[in-house]
Amino acid sequence: MRSGRLVLRQALSARQVGDLRSWIEEIESWAEAGGPGLHHFEQTPNGARLARSEDFDPHHGDLAAFIRDEVITGPLRSLLGEGAVLFKEKINFKHPGGGGFAPHQDASAYRFVDHHVSVLVPIDAADVDNGCLSFADGHTEGLLAHTGGRIDPEWVHAATWVPVEVEPGDLVFFDSYAPHRSDTNRSSSSRRAMYLTYNAASHGDLRSRYYQDKRALLDNLAEGAHSETQRARISINDDFLGQAVPRSNSTISSASS
Numbered sequence: 001m002r003s004g005r006l007v008l009r010q011a012l013s014a015r016q017v018g019d020l021r022s023w024i025e026e027i028e029s030w031a032e033a034g035g036p037g038l039h040h041f042e043q044t045p046n047g048a049r050l051a052r053s054e055d056f057d058p059h060h061g062d063l064a065a066f067i068r069d070e071v072i073t074g075p076l077r078s079l080l081g082e083g084a085v086l087f088k089e090k091i092n093f094k095h096p097g098g099g100g101f102a103p104h105q106d107a108s109a110y111r112f113v114d115h116h117v118s119v120l121v122p123i124d125a126a127d128v129d130n131g132c133l134s135f136a137d138g139h140t141e142g143l144l145a146h147t148g149g150r151i152d153p154e155w156v157h158a159a160t161w162v163p164v165e166v167e168p169g170d171l172v173f174f175d176s177y178a179p180h181r182s183d184t185n186r187s188s189s190s191r192r193a194m195y196l197t198y199n200a201a202s203h204g205d206l207r208s209r210y211y212q213d214k215r216a217l218l219d220n221l222a223e224g225a226h227s228e229t230q231r232a233r234i235s236i237n238d239d240f241l242g243q244a245v246p247r248s249n250s251t252i253s254s255a256s257s
């Protein structure tokens with residue numbers, strides 16, 4: 001993965017794509033019902049909408065099987081040089097008006113082991129208009145200078161950013177040191193994407209530890225969220241450019257776009 005990413009076009013069958021869409025709708029309905037899983041909301045021009053769901057692997061057998069399917073774990077084995085273990089899983093819903101993400105490297109947020117590979121599984125087609133991912137070419141190793149995960153603006157301006165437009169059925173594998181970013185969804189339909197993150201099996205199963213740590217961090221932030229300067233967060237990195245809704249105020253519009 002010299003460029004920090006590997007794009008496999010139409011790696012999934014039409015059946016898998018259809019199944020994924022209905023499973024993701026189930027997860028979205030869990031968010032509206034208050035769980036299971038960890039769900040984050042954002043303010044959009046259409047009201048508060050679901051921004052992200054995560055920590056659903058233990059609660060959804062079909063998704064858990066997909067997460068461990070050879071179509072994903074085969075390429076991961078080649079990329080990591082050994083078997084892969086799930087580190088974390090999330091869906092970014094990016095409904096119309098949903099926020100983008102500032103340029104960052106996932107490595108600055110993913111603790112406990114210093115190398116991960118993520119797989120982007122598009123649920124909807126993603127393009128520049130609805131906020132697809134863009135990657136900076138030419139940087140594959142080492143943590144860049146950053147503030148709260150946001151890469152220093154000087155580096156960002158000098159880099160060449162390449163949008164990676166995708167269709168459902170495609171898979172994009174990317175390294176945790178690959179700098180990437182995305183924009184607001186300016187279209188009138190949702191741009192849903194699932195991200196599955198793995199580490200090499202020899203480093204152990206760190207997923208429960210990751211979610212314990214993240215939930216504690218978000219709880220701490222929520223306690224301090226009364227101050228004017230403290231914004232609600234959905235990520236460990238402070239890289240989300242949307243307006244996260246504090247968890248205590250989370251009421252959402254359920255209409256899917």
Ligand SMILES: O=C(O)CCC(=O)C(=O)O
Pocket residue numbers: 092094100101131132133180181182183193
């Ligand atoms: O889904 C997106 O637009 C960006 C995702 C991303 O970079 C992240 O969640 O860290």
